[in-house]
Amino acid sequence: MFALAAAGPLVHNEFVKATLQAINRMQADGIIGRYAIGGAVGATFYLEPAATVDLDVFVTLPTAGGLLTLAPIYAYLKARGGVEQDEYIVLDSWPVQFLPPANKLEEEAIEASVGVMVEGVGTWIMTAEHLSAIALQTGRAKDHNRILQFVEQNAVDRQKLQSIVERHGLTGKWKQFEQKYLAGHS
Amino acid sequence: MSKPKLQARMRALSFDEKIKILEKLRDRDKAIAASGLRCSKDKGGTKSQRRGTGGHDASQAAADCVSPE
Numbered sequence: 001m002f003a004l005a006a007a008g009p010l011v012h013n014e015f016v017k018a019t020l021q022a023i024n025r026m027q028a029d030g031i032i033g034r035y036a037i038g039g040a041v042g043a044t045f046y047l048e049p050a051a052t053v054d055l056d057v058f059v060t061l062p063t064a065g066g067l068l069t070l071a072p073i074y075a076y077l078k079a080r081g082g083v084e085q086d087e088y089i090v091l092d093s094w095p096v097q098f099l100p101p102a103n104k105l106e107e108e109a110i111e112a113s114v115g116v117m118v119e120g121v122g123t124w125i126m127t128a129e130h131l132s133a134i135a136l137q138t139g140r141a142k143d144h145n146r147i148l149q150f151v152e153q154n155a156v157d158r159q160k161l162q163s164i165v166e167r168h169g170l171t172g173k174w175k176q177f178e179q180k181y182l183a184g185h186s
Numbered sequence: 187m188s189k190p191k192l193q194a195r196m197r198a199l200s201f202d203e204k205i206k207i208l209e210k211l212r213d214r215d216k217a218i219a220a221s222g223l224r225c226s227k228d229k230g231g232t233k234s235q236r237r238g239t240g241g242h243d244a245s246q247a248a249a250d251c252v253s254p255e
Contacts (some may be wrong), residue, residue, distance in 0.1 A: 016205050016208075016209060040208075041205075041208065044201070044204050044205070044208055045204070046197075047197055048193050048196030048197050048204075049196065049204045049205075049207040049208040049211060050211070051208075051211040051214070052208065052211075052212065053212060053215060053216075116201060117201075118201060118202060118205055119202050119205070153193065153194075155197070
């Protein structure tokens, strides 16, 4: 048997707060534009908490010279104690992945994100419908599972989701998903 | 308590409370990963790979899996 206690204390409530404060400071300093939390942490706002190893931050970058690069984010955060690790930068023990929008859907998801407070710190979370549409687009098993959670727990507005799906050319994928997983759901 | 009731109860928690649970889950996940009982990466590839924005090689991720022995 392995010992969970070997990893140390299991509660670090301040880490997400500190991470969000660092991201907000970076935004205030003009390194990033609008941002929105997606992925499992974003979904947790609407669903029950699900285990995840990282924080996905979809972020718009100020354009200079037309070249889109995450280098300014990494330079800024590394100068303030962030540690680069694979595709993440670790802030206050949370691996954060900064993801510039790869398509119109992700751009729209950032624009439509909702402001929330986490332990007194303001931040932005993608809507349930955009989280679902991005999960549909990404299409891994765990993404499909997340969409199912949204649907089965009535945490998503099906009409709004349908509209996003149609607007971003995901109708075929949605039909396949419905046939495979939602037979019998109204 | 039934699973749907538990899910509803968990879903109704404040985001602050959910984040605390999420952090506990993450720490537990890290402890399990450190024990060598789980693959370090999803064999389906990373988000970056799915989005075509770089990241690790999926075959390498599979090779990173540690035998439960």
